[in-house]
Amino acid sequence: STSPAPQLGASIFADLTPAELRAVRSFLLSRPELGLAADRGDSLASNSLFLVELQVPRKSQALQFLDGGSPRPPRLARAIVFFGEQAQPNVTEFVVGPLPRPSYYRAVSYKGGRPIPFAARPVTLLEYELMHRRLVELTEPLDRLLRDTTGFWYHNCSQRCLTFSDVAPRGLGPGERRSWLILQRSVEGHFLHPVGLELLLDHRSRDPRRWALQQLWYNGQYFASAQELAWRYERGELALARPPTPELLFSTYMPRGHFGTGTPTDVHGAKVCEPQGKRYRLQGNLVEYGGWRLALRLRSSAGLQLFDLRFNGERLAHELSVQEAVAFYGGSTPAAMQTKYMDAAWGMGTLAYELAPGIDCPEVATYLDAHHLYDAAGPVRYRRALCLFELPTGVPLRRHFDSDFRGGYRFYGGLEGQALVLRTTATVYNYDYIWDVLLYPNGVLEAKVHATGYIHATFYTPQGLRYGSRVHRDVLGNLHTHLLHYKVDLDIAGTRNSFETLDVRFENISNPWSAGERVVQPRLHRQRCRSERQAAFPFGTALPRYLLFSSPTQRNRWGHPRSYRIQYSSQAGRVLPRGWREERARESPPGRYHLAVTRHHEKEATSSSPYAQHDPWQPAVDFESFIRNDENIENQDLVAWVTVGFLHIPHAEDVPNTATPGNAVGFFLRPFNFFDEDPSVASRSPVIVRPRDPAFAHVDVQRWTPASPGPCVSAEPFGYNGTYGQE
Numbered sequence: 001s002t003s004p005a006p007q008l009g010a011s012i013f014a015d016l017t018p019a020e021l022r023a024v025r026s027f028l029l030s031r032p033e034l035g036l037a038a039d040r041g042d043s044l045a046s047n048s049l050f051l052v053e054l055q056v057p058r059k060s061q062a063l064q065f066l067d068g069g070s071p072r073p074p075r076l077a078r079a080i081v082f083f084g085e086q087a088q089p090n091v092t093e094f095v096v097g098p099l100p101r102p103s104y105y106r107a108v109s110y111k112g113g114r115p116i117p118f119a120a121r122p123v124t125l126l127e128y129e130l131m132h133r134r135l136v137e138l139t140e141p142l143d144r145l146l147r148d149t150t151g152f153w154y155h156n157c158s159q160r161c162l163t164f165s166d167v168a169p170r171g172l173g174p175g176e177r178r179s180w181l182i183l184q185r186s187v188e189g190h191f192l193h194p195v196g197l198e199l200l201l202d203h204r205s206r207d208p209r210r211w212a213l214q215q216l217w218y219n220g221q222y223f224a225s226a227q228e229l230a231w232r233y234e235r236g237e238l239a240l241a242r243p244p245t246p247e248l249l250f251s252t253y254m255p256r257g258h259f260g261t262g263t264p265t266d267v268h269g270a271k272v273c274e275p276q277g278k279r280y281r282l283q284g285n286l287v288e289y290g291g292w293r294l295a296l297r298l299r300s301s302a303g304l305q306l307f308d309l310r311f312n313g314e315r316l317a318h319e320l321s322v323q324e325a326v327a328f329y330g331g332s333t334p335a336a337m338q339t340k341y342m343d344a345a346w347g348m349g350t351l352a353y354e355l356a357p358g359i360d361c362p363e364v365a366t367y368l369d370a371h372h373l374y375d376a377a378g379p380v381r382y383r384r385a386l387c388l389f390e391l392p393t394g395v396p397l398r399r400h401f402d403s404d405f406r407g408g409y410r411f412y413g414g415l416e417g418q419a420l421v422l423r424t425t426a427t428v429y430n431y432d433y434i435w436d437v438l439l440y441p442n443g444v445l446e447a448k449v450h451a452t453g454y455i456h457a458t459f460y461t462p463q464g465l466r467y468g469s470r471v472h473r474d475v476l477g478n479l480h481t482h483l484l485h486y487k488v489d490l491d492i493a494g495t496r497n498s499f500e501t502l503d504v505r506f507e508n509i510s511n512p513w514s515a516g517e518r519v520v521q522p523r524l525h526r527q528r529c530r531s532e533r534q535a536a537f538p539f540g541t542a543l544p545r546y547l548l549f550s551s552p553t554q555r556n557r558w559g560h561p562r563s564y565r566i567q568y569s570s571q572a573g574r575v576l577p578r579g580w581r582e583e584r585a586r587e588s589p590p591g592r593y594h595l596a597v598t599r600h601h602e603k604e605a606t607s608s609s610p611y612a613q614h615d616p617w618q619p620a621v622d623f624e625s626f627i628r629n630d631e632n633i634e635n636q637d638l639v640a641w642v643t644v645g646f647l648h649i650p651h652a653e654d655v656p657n658t659a660t661p662g663n664a665v666g667f668f669l670r671p672f673n674f675f676d677e678d679p680s681v682a683s684r685s686p687v688i689v690r691p692r693d694p695a696f697a698h699v700d701v702q703r704w705t706p707a708s709p710g711p712c713v714s715a716e717p718f719g720y721n722g723t724y725g726q727e
């Protein structure tokens with residue numbers, strides 16, 4: 001587990017242990033003035049503790065401690081309470097401390113200090129259970145219709161049951177809480193089995209008896225009530241959805257069909273092995289590998305959060321973390337057109353379910369459990385929520401064959417390619433995101449996310465074809481844009497940095513060595529961004545190709561400012577037209593921008609919140625306010641807010657699942673004149689081969705690793721000839 005090893009600096013960023021989570025819960029429950037219910041019972045009109053997690057130390061305190069001299073910052077917790085019992089129900093966040101024996105708490109607010117409306121809270125398991133119970137009652141009039149046309153039903157069901165997927169936002173303006181629900185057959189892969197009925201359930205009241213269906217959509221038509229729909233059915237006035245055909249379940253992983261070649265797939269394929277053991281070190285939440293050293297944790301809201309990222313002892317970033325994942329859809333059904341998912345509100349960080357060895361991570365990976373106190377009466381253990389492993393990248397980190405162009409060579413040099421992978425997943429209902437951070441021994445860090453799992457699908461009608469592909473008889477895969485948001489608090493050779501872009505412009509000059517001729521060629525075009533507005537790059541405009549964070553004072557041996565570069569692998573684009581009334585909110589967090597560079601402020605710790613999904617119109621964290629004051633960003637502590645993403649137009653091959661190849665986006669952090677040469681020269685893994693005689697009959701192999709790696713790699717010892725020529 002990632003429980004803190006207190007002697008290590010990294011431990012100040014370690015997630016709370018189960019004992020610490022329990023201590024915070026007991027302390028808050030013991031405060032009579034908070035009136036917290038010990039168990040959530042059956043009522044939404046109670047005061048309940050929703051979340052407890054680490055309150056990350058302030059950056060200034062953390063650095064003073066990590067860089068020596070100052071005492072360890074107090075260990076604090078963040079707690080979210082739903083005050084549902086009050087006349088004016090609300091959500092309040094608290095800081096609780098000090099751990100391990102808390103003695104105080106204080107309410108805290110987001111920048112701007114706006115109270116968090118009760119209607120903005122995430123949906124709890126209790127609310128889902130109550131929604132289900134109410135739906136059993138409300139769908140009773142539809143029993144016959146559902147049984148006849150789908151072969152499944154909701155009311156009084158023990159087998160052949162229907163289930164639902166709910167979409168969000170849950171309304172069209174602040175304070176609303178009414179959700180469109182997509183009814184689906186409860187079979188393996190139910191997300192691909194919409195039955196053609198969508199229901200709008202108003203569940204705003206704290207009293208579920210007052211919850212009601214406001215509208216229904218059945219096979220292309222709207223109805224004001226379940227009774228109206230049932231009545232139209234009884235009278236034979238409905239265009240009916242067709243019952244399912246008794247074929248193999250198309251949404252299953254069960255194999256079917258054959259490949260066109262005889263490649264065996266019933267034996268194991270290639271595997272990762274560590275012939276001489278692990279080369280990385282994990283102590284508590286501290287990871288060390290190939291020059292890298294960092295602290296990790298898993299935030300309940302958004303997941304992976306790394307701190308104090310260093311290479312060769314030098315800090316490169318204070319923080320690198322996932323902030324939000326959004327998916328904005330289009331469609332002809334009400335649920336599809338309403339779907340703008342913002343996954344932090346669905347507890348994305350807690351949705352890191354068990355990783356399967358050999359599939360989700362190599363067998364040899366190290367697996368870590370996580371503990372979350374999120375919508376539960378105590379800490380919940382998530383087995384194997386995170387893994388780390390050294391991965392052969394399958395491509396050399398660098399190599400050169402130095403040909404003599406006469407059938408021989410002067411030398412061959414190669415450095416095998418490996419990276420340490422930190423991996424976790426988030427299964428946000430239908431979708432599975434695989435979050436990776438890769439550490440390469442040349443000082444490069446890659447953040448990458450793969451999308452897989454089931455598409456969010458709706459019932460096929462011909463009108464749907466404007467919004468996606470028909471992927472089965474009754475199923476439309478709706479188009480959507482995925483946006484993934486990261487915070488990168490780069491500290492390049494110190495906390496004071498400047499930001500500039502570098503690209504090329506073409507110059508047209510007279511040719512200095514041939515009078516009368518012209519030379520057209522690229523030259524460097526450098527643009528220093530002096531303020532936050534200048535460093536905000538909206539979608540729809542070309543992102544300069546080099547985005548550089550530099551030290552204002554330190555230069556490398558060759559006189560260049562020591563810099564790191566952010567390099568994108570992304571096809572993110574706009575999800576709503578600018579200016580549309582919900583654009584500001586719905587694209588917030590920083591979904592308007594490929595990149596925004598802001599001044600670091602403690603009050604701007606995250607770009608999203610668990611409340612963004614349910615109150616996108618007045619977001620608790622208004623990212624635009626981070627840049628609205630257009631602060632100077634020269635020689636300041638800077639934070640990069642990075643958005644990557646892609647447009648997903650589902651297609652037949654998204655069945656049964658979206659596949660990872662081609663569905664990965666991310667970014668690299670790459671040194672750019674930060675070092676004097678490639679720091680991977682420190683690796684002892686290169687192999688150099690030199691011919692020993694002019695006939696190439698013998699070679700000298702120079703290496704710093706054993707000639708034969710060990711038992712799990714082919715027994716053939718290393719050999720190299722290097723000559724080439726006619727047979």
Ligand SMILES: Cn1cnc(CC=O)c1
Pocket residue numbers: 166327341342343346428429430431456
């Ligand atoms: C229900 N839900 C919330 N987010 C998702 C993932 C994207 O489609 C699903």
Ligand SMILES: [Ca+2]
Pocket residue numbers: 532598599625626627628629630631
């Ligand atoms: Ca600012």
Ligand SMILES: [Ca+2]
Pocket residue numbers: 318489490491495600637638639
């Ligand atoms: Ca910084």
Ligand SMILES: [Cu+2]
Pocket residue numbers: 451480482648658
């Ligand atoms: Cu998708």
